[in-house]
Amino acid sequence: MPELPEVETVRRGLEKLIIGARITKVTIPYPKVITGDSQAFTTGVLNAQFTAIDRRGKYLLLRLSNQHTIVSHLRMEGQYSVEPIDAAPRKHTEIIFELDGQRVLFYNDTRRFGRMVLTTTGHESIEAPSLAKLGKEPTEESLTxxxxxxxxxxxxxxxxxxxxxxxxxxxxxxxxxxxxxxxxxxxxxxxxxxxxxxxxxxxxxxxxxxxxxxxxxxxxxxxxxxxxxxxxxxxxxxxxxxxxxxxxxxxxxxxxxxxxxxxxxxxxxxxxxxxxx
Ligand SMILES: [Zn+2]
CATH class of the missing domain: 1.10.8.50 (Helicase, Ruva Protein; domain 3)
Incomplete structure (x- = not known):
C-alpha cells in the first residue's frame, strides 16, 4: 500500500502535470471507483480546471476551480498517469479524465480497492468522514x-x-x-x-x-x-x-x-x- 511518501510523490507529479488543465470529458469504465453517484461525479467535475493538488495523510485532494475537491485514496495499487489523448486505456483503467491540451488523466487500479469521492472544498469531511478523524501529519511543525x-x-x-x-x-x-x-x-x-x-x-x-x-x-x-x-x-x-x-x-x-x-x-x-x- 502506498504510504505517505509514495502518495506525496504522486501529489508532486500531478501538481507538475495537471494544474491548470480543464476536464472536458469523463468516462468511468469502473463506476465502483466512485463513492456515491458516478453520474453526479461526472457532472460535478466537467469543465472545471485543476487548481491545486493537496494531500492529507494518504489521501490526495484534487482541487477544482468550481469549489469541488476530488478526494482520492489509492489504497493498495491505485495509480495515476497522464498520457496523450489517443492513448489506449489499460485493462484496469477505472476512470478517464479527458483534458484540454490533447491529454488524458487515467486512474488505474489493478486491485480495484482505491476510491474517489467528490466533495465541496472546505467541507471535504462531509462526504469523506475519515478525513476528519486523521491524526497529525508527521512533520516537525505538526507532530509535536x-x-x-x-x-x-x-x-x-x-x-x-x-x-x-x-x-x-x-x-x-x-x-x-x-x-x-x-x-x-x-x-x-x-x-x-x-x-x-x-x-x-x-x-x-x-x-x-x-x-x-x-x-x-x-x-x-x-x-x-x-x-x-x-x-x-x-x-x-x-x-x-x-x-x-x-x-x-x-x-x-x-x-x-x-x-x-x-x-x-x-x-x-x-x-x-x-x-x-
Ligand atoms: Zn540489532
Whole structure:
C-alpha cells in the first residue's frame, strides 16, 4: 500500500502535470471507483480546471476551480498517469479524465480497492468522514512531542499497531513503521503507553526524518508503485528493517526476525529492540 511518501510523490507529479488543465470529458469504465453517484461525479467535475493538488495523510485532494475537491485514496495499487489523448486505456483503467491540451488523466487500479469521492472544498469531511478523524501529519511543525506524549499515553496497543492507526499519526504504513521502530530501538510489541518521553522524542525525530528521506527518494517501490512519470521510487534501497528477515541487523549483526503484530508482518532485531518485562 502506498504510504505517505509514495502518495506525496504522486501529489508532486500531478501538481507538475495537471494544474491548470480543464476536464472536458469523463468516462468511468469502473463506476465502483466512485463513492456515491458516478453520474453526479461526472457532472460535478466537467469543465472545471485543476487548481491545486493537496494531500492529507494518504489521501490526495484534487482541487477544482468550481469549489469541488476530488478526494482520492489509492489504497493498495491505485495509480495515476497522464498520457496523450489517443492513448489506449489499460485493462484496469477505472476512470478517464479527458483534458484540454490533447491529454488524458487515467486512474488505474489493478486491485480495484482505491476510491474517489467528490466533495465541496472546505467541507471535504462531509462526504469523506475519515478525513476528519486523521491524526497529525508527521512533520516537525505538526507532530509535536506534547502531542506524541498525549496520544501514546492513552493507548495500551502495541506500538507497531499504534503507528499504523491513521487517527493518531497520519500516513505511516507497514514499511515505515518497521523502519522507525528499528531506528528507535523499540520492540514492536511494546505497549504505546509504556514508552518514556525520551523514547517518544527519539521515535518522533525518526518518524519525521524517515518521511522526509523517503519523499526525497520518491518513495519505496514494492509491488507496482511508480510515480506519475512511470518512474519507480528508490527508497527500497535504503530500507534498514522492512523486508530484511533472516538478514543480519545493520547495527549489531544479529539475525532479523519476523512476527505478526495485529495481523501485520513485522520485521525487527531481537537484540537491538528488546521486549519489556
Ligand atoms: Zn540489532
Amino acid at each position: 512531542l506534547a502531542y506524541m506524549v498525549a496520544v501514546f499515553s492513552r493507548s495500551k496497543k502495541p506500538v507497531k499497531s499504534f503507528l499504523l492507526d491513521q487517527n493518531q499519526i497520519a500516513g505511516i504504513g507497514n514499511i515505515y513503521a518497521d523502519e522507525v521502530l528499528w531506528q528507535s530501538k523499540i520492540h514492536p510489541e511494546t505497549p504505546a503507553n509504556q514508552l518514556s518521553e525520551v523514547e517518544l522524542a527519539i521515535l518522533r525525530k525518526n518518524i519525521i526524518l524517515e518521511m522526509a528521506r523517503a519523499i526525497a527518494h520518491h518513495g519505496t517501490t514494492v509491488h507496482s508503485f511508480s510515480n506519475i512519470f512511470g518512474e519507480v521510487g528508490q527508497f527500497q534501497n535504503e530500507l534498514e528493517a522492512y523486508g530484511r528477515v533472516n538478514q543480519p541487523c545493520l547495527r549489531c549483526g544479529a539475525t532479523m526476525v519476523k512476527i505478526k503484530v495485529g495481523q501485520r508482518g513485522t520485521t525487527f532485531c531481537p537484540v537491538c529492540q528488546i521486549k519489556r518485562g
